[in-house]
Amino acid sequence: MTAPLSFITVAGSSDTARFGTTLASLRAQSRSDWELVVSGTLPPSESPGDRRVVVVPGPAPTPLDAANQALARATGEHVAFVHPGDELAPTTVAAIAAVAPGADCVYSDEDEIDDAGARSNPFLKPGWSPDRLRCQPYTGRVCALRRAVVDAVGGLRPEVEGAHEHDLVLRVTERGGAVVHLPEILYHRRWPPGGVAGHHTDLAAGRRVIAEHLARVRFPGVLADGEGEHPGLHRLRPRLPSEPLVSVVIPTAGRSRLVRGTQLTLVANCVESLVKRSTYGNYEIVCVIGDEAGAATRARLHDLAGDRLRLVRYDGPFNFARAINLGALHVRGDHLLLLNDDTQVITRDWIESMLMFAVDPGVGAVGAKLLFGDNRIQHAGIIAVGRGGPGHACYGFPGDDPGYADNFLVPSDYLAVTGACLLTKRACFEAVGGFATTFPLNYNDIDYCLKLRHRGLRVVLSPEATLFHFEWSSRLSGEVAGEELERLNERWGSVLERDPFYNCGFLPSTDFRPPVRTVAGARRAEASPSLRAPAAALP
Amino acid sequence: MQDDPSESVRATRTTAPETRATPADETLIRENLRLKEELLNARDTLVGQEARLGEALGEARRLEAELVRYQERMQKLDRIERSPLGWILRTVTALRALASRRRSSE
Numbered sequence: 001m002t003a004p005l006s007f008i009t010v011a012g013s014s015d016t017a018r019f020g021t022t023l024a025s026l027r028a029q030s031r032s033d034w035e036l037v038v039s040g041t042l043p044p045s046e047s048p049g050d051r052r053v054v055v056v057p058g059p060a061p062t063p064l065d066a067a068n069q070a071l072a073r074a075t076g077e078h079v080a081f082v083h084p085g086d087e088l089a090p091t092t093v094a095a096i097a098a099v100a101p102g103a104d105c106v107y108s109d110e111d112e113i114d115d116a117g118a119r120s121n122p123f124l125k126p127g128w129s130p131d132r133l134r135c136q137p138y139t140g141r142v143c144a145l146r147r148a149v150v151d152a153v154g155g156l157r158p159e160v161e162g163a164h165e166h167d168l169v170l171r172v173t174e175r176g177g178a179v180v181h182l183p184e185i186l187y188h189r190r191w192p193p194g195g196v197a198g199h200h201t202d203l204a205a206g207r208r209v210i211a212e213h214l215a216r217v218r219f220p221g222v223l224a225d226g227e228g229e230h231p232g233l234h235r236l237r238p239r240l241p242s243e244p245l246v247s248v249v250i251p252t253a254g255r256s257r258l259v260r261g262t263q264l265t266l267v268a269n270c271v272e273s274l275v276k277r278s279t280y281g282n283y284e285i286v287c288v289i290g291d292e293a294g295a296a297t298r299a300r301l302h303d304l305a306g307d308r309l310r311l312v313r314y315d316g317p318f319n320f321a322r323a324i325n326l327g328a329l330h331v332r333g334d335h336l337l338l339l340n341d342d343t344q345v346i347t348r349d350w351i352e353s354m355l356m357f358a359v360d361p362g363v364g365a366v367g368a369k370l371l372f373g374d375n376r377i378q379h380a381g382i383i384a385v386g387r388g389g390p391g392h393a394c395y396g397f398p399g400d401d402p403g404y405a406d407n408f409l410v411p412s413d414y415l416a417v418t419g420a421c422l423l424t425k426r427a428c429f430e431a432v433g434g435f436a437t438t439f440p441l442n443y444n445d446i447d448y449c450l451k452l453r454h455r456g457l458r459v460v461l462s463p464e465a466t467l468f469h470f471e472w473s474s475r476l477s478g479e480v481a482g483e484e485l486e487r488l489n490e491r492w493g494s495v496l497e498r499d500p501f502y503n504c505g506f507l508p509s510t511d512f513r514p515p516v517r518t519v520a521g522a523r524r525a526e527a528s529p530s531l532r533a534p535a536a537a538l539p
Numbered sequence: 540m541q542d543d544p545s546e547s548v549r550a551t552r553t554t555a556p557e558t559r560a561t562p563a564d565e566t567l568i569r570e571n572l573r574l575k576e577e578l579l580n581a582r583d584t585l586v587g588q589e590a591r592l593g594e595a596l597g598e599a600r601r602l603e604a605e606l607v608r609y610q611e612r613m614q615k616l617d618r619i620e621r622s623p624l625g626w627i628l629r630t631v632t633a634l635r636a637l638a639s640r641r642r643s644s645e
Contacts (some may be wrong), residue, residue: 325576326576328579329576430582431582432583433579433580433581433583433585434579434583435583436583436587437580437583438587454586454589454590490591490594491587491590491591491594492594493594494593494597494598495590
């Protein structure tokens with residue numbers, strides 16, 4: 001009978017001492033039907049009697065050739081790389097085997113272990129987020145890949161050594177099979193003595209891997225020049241093959257407010273920044289304008305935006321959802337960019353940065369990173385932690401905070417993004433019935449995103465698109481109408497209880513706080529593990 | 540709440556500048572907008588009902604699973620009760636009750 005999982009490892013002569021711990025963690029599995037294919041030599045203490053351990057003697061020209069030789073000998077349905085010295089949780093094989101039959105890729109959370117057995121730096125990963133994987137090899141280990149697909153894509157590529165695992169995961173997942181995240185720490189990574197030597201990421205190989213991936217999937221973007229201040233992360237710049245018409249819909253009552261010491265007519269400020277800063281050429285502006293807005297505001301908007309502007313009159317009691325729908329009925333473009341009037345553009349290529357994700361047929365909505373006037377985070381994705389009401393991720397954190405595992409530096413899937421700046425295809429908007437008018441003020445954006453996800457579409461946040469959002473800074477995210485929350489729970493209660501992009505291992509807040517370990521001998525958890533070093537660890 | 544038909548008409552003229560809207564056209568445009576809005580609302584209701592149905596089905600499955608679990612436990616308890624172990628447990632329980640009554644009467 002075929003083993004559900006084959007572990008692949010390359011054991012050099014210097015690894016034999018550590019290899020015993022890996023093997024011991026395998027023998028302690030709750031399921032015994034695993035296979036370990038070792039390229040190299042077993043520790044002298046290991047007797048060759050265990051049929052589950054297959055040794056490929058070698059020698060091979062490079063460790064990657066050795067790993068490919070081991071892959072060729074593997075018989076499991078799925079294969080996973082394990083580094084000598086690393087350990088697996090006792091339920092690893094059972095947990096993977098339970099979900100693997102329907103998936104091409106299964107990945108779990110991980111942490112680090114030292115020689116005393118103390119564990120630290122848990123990396124609690126988000127659910128499957130292909131746009132994040134382009135920029136960050138976040139799937140890490142343990143990562144079980146369907147062997148047939150690994151074979152079909154040709155295994156590991158020695159020419160990208162140093163970023164070969166990232167390359168393999170990209171090539172496997174590009175084929176569109178299911179990807180499953182197991183939110184359990186199943187892998188304990190052991191650093192070699194003296195730090196991370198030998199686990200470095202090869203920058204040039206990493207960039208080559210991403211560039212080739214972008215070309216293969218015809219992604220409308222390219223790698224940004226240089227690596228900047230965040231080595232190991234890859235930033236993408238948009239390169240759109242065409243400029244489709246984007247219709248910016250701005251509901252407004254023409255209000256004025258003091259912003260950074262200046263009294264501003266919010267919508268005029270918004271449109272001015274949009275017109276003056278945006279590098280994107282092909283857009284129209286549809287302002288859904290209330291009667292409260294005076295003639296001077298209307299004239300100012302015409303002066304600022306000229307022919308790009310159309311005004312749609314709105315009267316009656318304010319219903320944000322209805323105002324958005326009304327605006328959407330007047331647009332000509334195939335892409336709707338919903339924008340609050342109290343926003344101000346920061347990054348010049350914000351529309352392109354959102355559009356490069358939005359043009360993907362599998363993406364329903366794209367959000368932007370929004371900052372308060374004092375540069376604190378207003379919006380960087382919406383997180384649901386039960387039925388108490390979804391909230392903004394890391395609300396009020398410093399704007400330059402990289403986030404947990406750098407998640408604010410890379411595009412990521414979320415359950416929802418704010419409607420204060422949301423790009424969506426008009427066809428998607430119409431297919432799900434636009435914004436629900438039963439949510440007049442709150443949650444209409446979240447409901448919209450959940451409707452899209454219900455239809456199998458993803459919701460992505462592009463952190464390269466940054467705007468100010470002069471939302472009332474003093475307003476707490478929890479101050480919302482109870483009736484609307486009740487309605488949201490009626491529709492989506494069970495969905496809100498299991499946000500796949502917010503690991504259930506975090507404390508029930510929205511700021512990615514891992515719990516402090518209480519297990520004897522374990523160290524205090526650190527807030528933000530580094531993903532950069534382990535990404536390219538050799539098998 | 541109404542949208543301003545004149546604004547809507549102007550918008551439509553921008554879309555199709557070669558046409559000139561007559562009063563009859565304006566009525567049609569207004570009606571067209573109203574129907575489109577109604578269609579949006581109807582689609583929203585449909586997706587919302589699908590979601591609610593999903594919620595209800597999920598809850599039904601959860602309750603069914605719970606019911607099965609309880610039934611299995613009841614069967615297990617029943618088996619224990621009819622086994623020699625059950626006879627011992629009943630006897631011990633009766634003896635304990637007797638001892639307790641004695642203590643309270645003293």
